[in-house]
Amino acid sequence: MVVPLEHVIILSGILFAIGVLGVLFRRNALVIFMSIEIMLNAVNLALVGFSRYYNSVDGQVFVFLVMTLAAAEVAVGLAIIVALFRNKQTVNVDEINLMKG
């Protein structure tokens, strides 16, 4: 056993909180998006930790699927950000407050 499971989960929780901080703290849509990636990775870390400590492959399958989801999400999300920038000339989320296209 390399490290106790508690440490892995605490680490994952702190990493998730850093991601939450990024989403709340920053106004740049790209950095908010990166913070969402950090949160996804925090969950992945917890899943890998549990998978290791219960010696079960299921957690790693979930991580695999979350990675697929993250790739799809980044592609679509960045396309939306580029489309927004074409419309509004900004990626500051406080200035993007109208639904009208």
Add this chain to the structure above:
Amino acid sequence: MLHSTLFYISAIVMLASALAVVLSRNAVYSAILLVLTFFSLAIMYLLLEAYFLAVLEVLVYAGAIMVLFLFVIMLLNTTREEAMPKLIQLQKAASLFLVVIFIFGILLLIVGGTTELHQAEVISTVGSARALGTALFTDYLLPFEAASLLLLVALIGTVYLAKRKM
């Protein structure tokens, strides 16, 4: 012990670089630091004996996703951060407060938990590409195919969003 030392070093590097991603003024620096975060996560996956996922982390995240991010940052060229009005300062203080409460809650939940999390020492048999592949193509075949459909939908959606004149 070498393993746990390496784990804690990469944990510190990961937390520091993730915090720097969030706090850095320049979006390009954020992206580069995010690569460092992913690399230290990959080291942690290796130490947790999830070898295939460690390789995937570097390939998919540090390789594909970050290249996409950097392309968009350079395409949009909005690296400068504007001066903040007073309302946003208040917003930042409030978000910091909320996150501190959040971390405190998580730690309380983990440290105060009643269940014993330690398991007996076993040799992991699930980290290899072979074990993961077997699971993916037998027990998890339907989610695997659903993921391929998701990727197709994302591909079509991205092309549509990028092409459309708005």
